[in-house]
Amino acid sequence: MNGSQHGHTQSTGSRKSPDRTLVQVAPLTAPHPLLRALPSNTYLPTELIDLLDQTYFLHILANDPAKVLPPGKSLLSAMLKPHARERRDGEHPSLHDKVEEVIHIAFWEEALESLSSREPSVQLPRLKLLFNDLHDVLVPLFPADHPVLVSAVAPLSPTSSPLLSALNHFREILSALRERCAPARDAYIDDLVSSLADPPSEIPDLAKLAVETVRSLLKLAETMKDDLSQFVLGTMGEAELAAAIADQARTRERALTLDLWKETTIRESIPAWIGELSPLYSHIVVPPSRRWVIRLVQSLGATDPVACPLPTKPLAPEDDPPPSTPNALPPIFLFSTPELLYIQNFLQAIVIAAALHALLPPSAPPVEGFMSRIWALLLASVEEEQGAEDTRLVNLADELVQASALTSSEKVAALRASVTRTLRAQDPVFLLLQRRLLIALADRLAHTPTLTQRRDAPTEMRTGRQRQPYGATDKLKAVAEAVEVKGFGDSTLADAVREGMGKLQTVILWIDHTWKDLMDQGTS
Numbered sequence: 001m002n003g004s005q006h007g008h009t010q011s012t013g014s015r016k017s018p019d020r021t022l023v024q025v026a027p028l029t030a031p032h033p034l035l036r037a038l039p040s041n042t043y044l045p046t047e048l049i050d051l052l053d054q055t056y057f058l059h060i061l062a063n064d065p066a067k068v069l070p071p072g073k074s075l076l077s078a079m080l081k082p083h084a085r086e087r088r089d090g091e092h093p094s095l096h097d098k099v100e101e102v103i104h105i106a107f108w109e110e111a112l113e114s115l116s117s118r119e120p121s122v123q124l125p126r127l128k129l130l131f132n133d134l135h136d137v138l139v140p141l142f143p144a145d146h147p148v149l150v151s152a153v154a155p156l157s158p159t160s161s162p163l164l165s166a167l168n169h170f171r172e173i174l175s176a177l178r179e180r181c182a183p184a185r186d187a188y189i190d191d192l193v194s195s196l197a198d199p200p201s202e203i204p205d206l207a208k209l210a211v212e213t214v215r216s217l218l219k220l221a222e223t224m225k226d227d228l229s230q231f232v233l234g235t236m237g238e239a240e241l242a243a244a245i246a247d248q249a250r251t252r253e254r255a256l257t258l259d260l261w262k263e264t265t266i267r268e269s270i271p272a273w274i275g276e277l278s279p280l281y282s283h284i285v286v287p288p289s290r291r292w293v294i295r296l297v298q299s300l301g302a303t304d305p306v307a308c309p310l311p312t313k314p315l316a317p318e319d320d321p322p323p324s325t326p327n328a329l330p331p332i333f334l335f336s337t338p339e340l341l342y343i344q345n346f347l348q349a350i351v352i353a354a355a356l357h358a359l360l361p362p363s364a365p366p367v368e369g370f371m372s373r374i375w376a377l378l379l380a381s382v383e384e385e386q387g388a389e390d391t392r393l394v395n396l397a398d399e400l401v402q403a404s405a406l407t408s409s410e411k412v413a414a415l416r417a418s419v420t421r422t423l424r425a426q427d428p429v430f431l432l433l434q435r436r437l438l439i440a441l442a443d444r445l446a447h448t449p450t451l452t453q454r455r456d457a458p459t460e461m462r463t464g465r466q467r468q469p470y471g472a473t474d475k476l477k478a479v480a481e482a483v484e485v486k487g488f489g490d491s492t493l494a495d496a497v498r499e500g501m502g503k504l505q506t507v508i509l510w511i512d513h514t515w516k517d518l519m520d521q522g523t524s
Helices: 046-065 095-116 120-141 147-153 162-178 183-195 203-227 238-260 264-273 290-298 331-358 370-383 389-404 409-422 428-448 472-478 492-523
Strands: 010-011 022-024 043-044 310-314
Touching: 043 183, 046 238, 046 290, 046 331, 046 492, 095 120, 095 183, 095 203, 095 238, 095 389, 120 147, 120 162, 120 238, 162 183, 162 203, 162 238, 162 492, 183 203, 238 331, 238 492, 264 492, 290 331, 290 492, 331 370, 331 409, 370 389, 370 472, 370 492, 389 409, 428 492
Parallel strands: 010 043
Antiparallel strands: 010 310, 022 043
């Protein structure tokens, strides 16, 4: 990192008061996904970093929620923020609080007395009232047709042990709440579930457990409602919530991007970028509105990583201007660039796998699982941090030598040298296979019907709000068919190609649906 002030740059976005707090971009040992292309001597406003984080989180939640959702959690849990109001230390209860507490004590004592009766005919009416109370507080947290709400208002079934039956209902409610609560509430729910695991046998103890569980459920429901910034979110099913999140993500993404760059800059960047299309793809005939897809595939085949640097300016007039970034994408790709970088490495790994497969001697016997192991090693290199390349190279060579069944030390050495050469982007075999794969993907994706061809295009430049938000079903339909590429016929490679195409199609649909108005203007 340069220690002098010369050459330091400052982001031009989020234009607020001049005395705002600035922080220096972290060293590239752990780069922010959106800030990889910025020089390490760049300073950003803290509020801009917060906005980037929040918007990027929504972008991931809309496109690949598995990256941010813990196992077993619903989309709603990611939209909740724990901030339930608690009495401050040393704060005395008000008269209203004291009266309310007395009323609550009397209510629960009466409930405990009724449920402690040994007659089911006495227990059932009181349990029904408690379930009605639970239904009322759970309504803002679930869709109207959710089984938890339906069972809460359904007549209680005649049984010789109403309390045990009620405990089973409570377990179902807790399980449903855990899917939708903020992660901070998980431990509390787990404790409640554990308390129901081994219920007592005596009716008074069962009644006490039932009453305490209902009280805890009511408290938990109120806390979750306080967590919700908008109660309406809790009443949505997963599909509706996914659509709402996608709509909010697109709106935030457009607004922040248009704040960071001048509108004219964004408009001019698209045709200029498309104009750099290589003659290699000239034979692919598509409408002008789809040429950007081919240009995007071209960027993914470059040796330089795809990037979308934020606009910056020198802190002082005498400082050097920020350096140009190779393989830079237009601003509309800002929040999709991290995924595109992953796809770029993913496709490169597929090409390397195909090139290694081509190195197998024709006389080598079939080895079960060979390509699966090769692909697992390459995929691990895509997922992991830098620094393991040498180890990965040795492992790949070992797998190839073992599969080739060569006995001559000279031939084994030659094969290892071929592996080293094949992993270079300038290798003729690598280039040939990469060209085949990229042309096939560009042709298929550019001719895939887009979601925006079937729905209304965005009409408002600033917000980008849609009548029918983009959803996961659309992207899955668009990549249902695999693409056949010469040299990638092995089943492991074919599956990887299909997966890579699916990931890229997800990005294309997102850009199409978020920025179609600018894309149409930039390609007309």
